[in-house]
Amino acid sequence: MSSSTGTPKKQKLDPSAIIEAAMSAMTDTSNPALFDVTIICTTDDFQASYWMERLSAGVCKTVSSGNYPMVLAVSEDWSSSSGAGNGLGTLYAFQKACIVAKEKYGVDLSSELMAGKISAALYHTAGKGTRLAPLPASENNNKPGVKLPVCHQLADGSYEPITVLEAVVRQTGIYASSRSGRLSVFWGDQIFVPTAPFKYTPTHHVDIMCTLEEEPPTEKVWVDKGLSKYGVIAVSSGEKGDAAQVEKVDHPTAMRMLKNLGDIARVGPSLGSFSVSAKMLQALCDEFSSELQAKDGKLDTDPHFWMPLTLPQDEYISLMSQKGVDDEESRSHHARMSKMKNSFLAANPELGMFGSVDVGSNACWWDYGQLKLYIANNLKLSEEGDDAELLRRFFGVTGRSMNSEVSGVTVDSTSSVFSCKAKGGSVGANAVLAAVEAEEVQIGDNAIVVNCAAKKIVAGKGAVLYNLVSESEEGIVAEDGDVIVSVTDKEGSSTLLRSKTSVCGGNAWKQVLEGNTVSFEEVHKQNRDADVSTIEKKRKELYKKASSSFGL
Numbered sequence: 001m002s003s004s005t006g007t008p009k010k011q012k013l014d015p016s017a018i019i020e021a022a023m024s025a026m027t028d029t030s031n032p033a034l035f036d037v038t039i040i041c042t043t044d045d046f047q048a049s050y051w052m053e054r055l056s057a058g059v060c061k062t063v064s065s066g067n068y069p070m071v072l073a074v075s076e077d078w079s080s081s082s083g084a085g086n087g088l089g090t091l092y093a094f095q096k097a098c099i100v101a102k103e104k105y106g107v108d109l110s111s112e113l114m115a116g117k118i119s120a121a122l123y124h125t126a127g128k129g130t131r132l133a134p135l136p137a138s139e140n141n142n143k144p145g146v147k148l149p150v151c152h153q154l155a156d157g158s159y160e161p162i163t164v165l166e167a168v169v170r171q172t173g174i175y176a177s178s179r180s181g182r183l184s185v186f187w188g189d190q191i192f193v194p195t196a197p198f199k200y201t202p203t204h205h206v207d208i209m210c211t212l213e214e215e216p217p218t219e220k221v222w223v224d225k226g227l228s229k230y231g232v233i234a235v236s237s238g239e240k241g242d243a244a245q246v247e248k249v250d251h252p253t254a255m256r257m258l259k260n261l262g263d264i265a266r267v268g269p270s271l272g273s274f275s276v277s278a279k280m281l282q283a284l285c286d287e288f289s290s291e292l293q294a295k296d297g298k299l300d301t302d303p304h305f306w307m308p309l310t311l312p313q314d315e316y317i318s319l320m321s322q323k324g325v326d327d328e329e330s331r332s333h334h335a336r337m338s339k340m341k342n343s344f345l346a347a348n349p350e351l352g353m354f355g356s357v358d359v360g361s362n363a364c365w366w367d368y369g370q371l372k373l374y375i376a377n378n379l380k381l382s383e384e385g386d387d388a389e390l391l392r393r394f395f396g397v398t399g400r401s402m403n404s405e406v407s408g409v410t411v412d413s414t415s416s417v418f419s420c421k422a423k424g425g426s427v428g429a430n431a432v433l434a435a436v437e438a439e440e441v442q443i444g445d446n447a448i449v450v451n452c453a454a455k456k457i458v459a460g461k462g463a464v465l466y467n468l469v470s471e472s473e474e475g476i477v478a479e480d481g482d483v484i485v486s487v488t489d490k491e492g493s494s495t496l497l498r499s500k501t502s503v504c505g506g507n508a509w510k511q512v513l514e515g516n517t518v519s520f521e522e523v524h525k526q527n528r529d530a531d532v533s534t535i536e537k538k539r540k541e542l543y544k545k546a547s548s549s550f551g552l
Contacts, residue, residue, distance in 0.1 A: 015195035015362060022193050023393055025174045033173035034060055035184065036118035037101070037109065040073040040144075040165070041093040043126045047142050048073035050533045051165070057155060059166045067105050068118065072097040076126050079295040086124055087299040090185055091285050092292055093122055114278040116181030121172060125165060125188035131370040132189075133505025133520045134497045138467045138485035140530035144168075144188045146368070147466070149378050149434040149450045150395045151403065151419040159403050159419040161434050161450055162395070164189050164368045171394070174198045175275075184275040185301075189369040192271075193390055195360030203241060204355030205280040205348065208233055208306065212268035212358040222251035222267075230269040231302055234258050235356050237265035243356045244310035245270060245302060247319060257315040268361060274301065275357075279348050287340045308337035310354050364390050371483070371505060375464060378448055382416045382430040409441060421552045428461070437547040444480065452476060453546040462501055469494065469542045471549050487523060490534045492542060497523060 025033045038060050040051045051073040060069050074096035078084045084092055101109040112118045125144035129136035136143040144165035151159040152166075171191045175184060178200050196212075210233040215221045222228065231247040232254065244261050246254050258264060276284070284305070291297040299305070303323065308316050313334045320330040345353060364387055366377045380388040381397065392398075401417045410426040411417060417427065418434040427433065428445040437453045444461035452468040456475030459465050463478040466485040470476050478484050483499040498515035499505065505520055512519050518526075 015360060018195055018197060018360070019193055019364075019390070022174055022198055023390065025198075026171055026193075026394060027396065032059070032062065032170070033176055034062070034069045034169075035121040035173060035176040035179075036068040037070045037072060037097075037120040038169060039093060039097045039120060039122040040071070040188075041089060041122060041124050041126055042073055042075050042144075043141060044529050045075050046529060046531050046533065047125075047145075048075045050142065050145070050536070053533070055166070055169065059169050061155065067107055070101065070105060070107070072100045072104075072109075074100060077295070080298065082298060083126065084295070085298040085300040085304070086185075087301045087305050088288060088291055088297060089124065089126070090122060090183075090301070091281075091288060092295070093124075094183060094281065095285065095292060097122075110278070110282070113181060113183065114282070116278070119176045119179045119182065119184070121169075121176070121184040121186060123165065123168065123186050123188045128509075128524055129369075130506040130509045130520070131504060132368070132374060133371065133509065134483065134485050134499050134523070135371065135374065135466055137487050137497055137520060137523045137527060140487070140532050140535055141524060141527040142530075142532045145532065146374075147434075147450050148368070148395075149416075149418070149432040149448055150381060150397060151434050152396065159435075161419075167191055167395070172273075178202065179275055181278050182275045183278070183281050184273070186273045187369075189367065190271075191366045191368075191394070192359060193364040193394070195362045195364075196358040198359075200357065202275070202277070202351070202355075204243075204352040205277045205344075206274060206306065206309075206353060207355045207357045208243070208245070208274040209271040209357045209359055210268045211271065211361050211363060212266040212356065213361055214266075217251075217254075217264050217267040219251040222254070227251075227254075227267065227269065231272070232267055233270045233356050234261060234264050234267045236261040237263040240352050241355055242352050243354050245306045245354075246311070247302060247307070248322075249319065257311055257319065260312055266358075268358070270302070271359065272302070274306075277348075277351065280344070283340065283344045287336075304333065305337070306354060308334045309341050313338070366391060371464075371499075371501070371503075375448060375462075375501060378432055379430060379446060381432050382414055412445075415443075421547075423552075431459075437543075437552045438475070439550045439552075440475075447478075451543070453543045455550045464501060467539065468496075469539070469546045471546045487527070488535055488539050488542070490531050490538060492538045494542070 042048045055071045060071050098109045101107045129143035135146045139145040145163050147161035152162045165188050172186050228250050235243045246257050316334045317330040367373045380391050404417045404420040406422050408424045409422050412429045414429045415427045415431040420436040422438050422441045425441040427443040431443045431447045433449045435451045436449050438457045440456045442458045446462045447459040449465045454470040454475035458477045460480035462481050464483040468476050468486045481501045485497050486494045488494045509521050
């Protein structure tokens with residue numbers, strides 16, 4: 001595989017060859033691509049315990065001896081309910097992970113990273129998941145535990161639906177080999193297959209992932225690509241390939257703000273995911289030590305780290321004023337970051353400050369952070385086309401029906417059925433079912449049914465059924481476009497929560513939707529500090545009990 005140095009110079013590389021190399025690395029179960037250390041930042045300690053156990057015994061488990069690969073999960077117990085922001089949140093999670101590594105494994109994580117002996121990745125999963133509602137509620141606020149309608153095999157030989165986070169950890173591991181001595185930071189609900197080299201030699205203390213356009217950044221390109229809607233990374237044409245970031249500005253404004261870069265070779269939307277050298281990580285932890293110790297403040301990477309580090313003061317103030325931030329506050333923060341940058345680069349000149357990692361403008365991208373995207377991307381499992389084929393390959397799907405006993409069911413040739421058991425009924429076109437057990441199923445076109453057990457399951461066209469268990473004669477019934485999930489507590493008591501595929505949970509967060517007695521917001525409050533490991537075991541017991549009651 002060719003190496004990329006992060007410079008903006010175009011290389012004549014075959015995207016199909018890069019995709020093939022990426023897919024081979026992501027699907028190699030005998031030698032999985034993993035970071036030496038996987039850090040999960042969760043909402044509470046119950047979730048942290050859940051992910052430490054699940055990932056260590058699952059996607060991060062290998063036959064190697066020693067401490068690595070190591071899984072460290074920590075909660076963001078910040079002073080404010082609004083959280084630390086992904087900037088301070090990254091630093092705080094890393095510091096907490098260092099404590100866990102020392103206590104649990106006797107490993108000095110910070111020193112190992114500084115010595116370049118290991119690679120580490122941190123996955124941000126905290127947050128309410130309002131736009132994915134009501135699915136996170138069914139996982140008792142364990143948003144990264146939302147299941148996808150495709151199953152993977154566990155260590156004991158059984159099959160169960162893979163979670164969003166497990167899929168993300170598998171995908172992002174392809175960058176591990178290039179990032180020894182660095183902390184990589186990813187979001188817990190996005191999967192992508194790059195069409196630009198994923199093996200590279202870092203040239204900057206900070207590098208951020210983006211989809212760089214092939215064309216020079218003319219005003220026409222800016223408008224045609226809708227770049228004014230995004231956080232945009234611009235890369236200079238100089239040999240060093242220095243980069244800078246602007247956010248949601250038009251072309252003339254961007255060119256003015258980026259004038260310090262000189263000639264700009266390429267631009268493209270930021271993906272937000274980034275990596276930092278161990279030295280830069282330490283410098284940021286030192287700079288914000290007072291905030292970290294007090295667990296106070298809220299700072300995000302884009303507006304509070306990368307933009308003040310890469311934009312002139314006046315331009316930074318102008319950009320932040322559009323966000324409603326006081327000019328003096330922005331001036332003071334820019335001065336603080338500039339002082340840190342100058343002293344840091346004087347002591348560590350071997351790398352530049354801020355660069356880019358291009359994933360390719362034609363990268364395949366699957367986002368599960370919104371209900372509508374969860375539905376659209378999961379239905380691709382039953383679709384045709386290159387994108388759908390890559391998705392199936394990523395998840396190890398080799399046939400429309402896998403590990404299932406559905407010989408008495410009329411299954412449309414375009415639908416997908418994974419780890420299911422049913423005696424009779426039908427499954428409509430382009431439907432996707434995973435871990436479903438029933439005497440009879442009547443599944444409409446484009447329906448998604450995940451982890452459900454009942455005597456009879458009826459799903460209308462485009463319906464989504466999730467984590468439902470019923471021992472009643474009538475079973476589970478959903479109309480066209482219904483979204484129905486079950487919320488289970490540690491005693492095993494379950495409540496149905498309903499929505500529609502046309503409803504955005506973020507917009508309806510505080511509303512009591514038809515068929516519900518409480519809002520999504522209220523369910524989220526009730527689920528706080530839920531013992532997700534205990535509830536998961538209880539849910540499996542209820543599933544097995546229901547399945548055995550009708551002879552499956």
